[in-house]
Amino acid sequence: MGENEKKTDYGNWVPDKMMRKMWGAAGVIFLLWIINWIFLRSTIFAIIFGFFFLFMLAVSIYMQRCKAIFSFEKGGLMGEIHEYLVNRLPYNGDGTLLDIGCGAGALTIRCAKRFPEARLQGVDYWGKEWNYAKEQCESNAAAEGVSDRVLFEEGDAANLKYPSESFDAAVSNFVFHEVKTQPDKRLVVKEALRVVKKGGAFAFQDLFGMEALYGDMEAFVEELKAGGIQEIHYIADIERLGFVPKFVQAPWMLKGIGIIYGIK
Structure with a gap:
């Protein structure tokens, strides 16, 4: 990679702000799952939050992969x-x-x-x-x-x-x-x-x-x-x-x- 290329910042069609929100939401849901499964012993809510966590995790991984594919520096x-x-x-x-x-x-x-x-x-x-x-x-x-x-x-x-x-x-x-x-x-x-x-x-x-x-x-x-x-x-x-x-x-x-x- 040349010197000029290192200085460019073309961003990405998957904004960093959106990815931070998605990973943050996945983290919050994970914590709710832990609380309900371990501390509150609420099986029903643990299953619900567990499902939403897996869904949010899958979406976040998918979008992160898309971000890498779109990137000028990676997928191109x-x-x-x-x-x-x-x-x-x-x-x-x-x-x-x-x-x-x-x-x-x-x-x-x-x-x-x-x-x-x-x-x-x-x-x-x-x-x-x-x-x-x-x-x-x-x-x-x-x-x-x-x-x-x-x-x-x-x-x-x-x-x-x-x-x-x-x-x-x-x-x-x-x-x-x-x-x-x-x-x-x-x-x-x-x-x-x-x-x-x-x-x-x-x-x-x-x-x-x-x-x-x-x-x-x-x-x-x-x-x-x-x-x-x-x-x-x-x-x-x-x-x-x-x-x-x-x-x-x-x-x-x-x-x-x-x-x-x-x-x-």
Whole structure:
């Protein structure tokens, strides 16, 4: 591992805060089981707490394993998913690129390395539930040697402050479904497309296979075409393509991943 890699901190899609809560809950339930089994001699409650402890323990171990798989330093799955998106972005690297929901800057920086002539903008709201921050993005960009071409700022994916047709390309990864300021996720997609120049490139990955969020995606793609998008492709169920481990392909983890990409 190189010196720069040691300085980066891209976080994880399984937040540390959540894991601490899960392991803490498992510990509390274990103590309740001990109290009821050894001290109170309550067989019924001991069985109940024992069951919940085993359940919580199994869930915590599962999530810890997922966290390791996602990690950039260990399993590398987050990086593979980013790479899949960038490989489908029909962009020649000229001009400006926007990363919507940049998190810790991992995708933004990957694009900066792939397109060395581009200038990049990362935008995120950096909510408290995620272990991400603007300063973290800037530190990662400096460690990777691309800070001279990358700018990060706070913003709302549902109401981007940029004028229409501001960027030559736009990307986003697993962000739209998290946007709380707009319940209609189709409108979040349209907002992302709004800031792309006519003839510009885009590639967005999200839980497009979830009908509760996006409805009929084939119909939505046709709607976008009718709205003036020159070229658009949709690939469903990316998690089944071979690089996502089977045990991660669960409804509460990575299920229904899709990508839309093309030219506006």
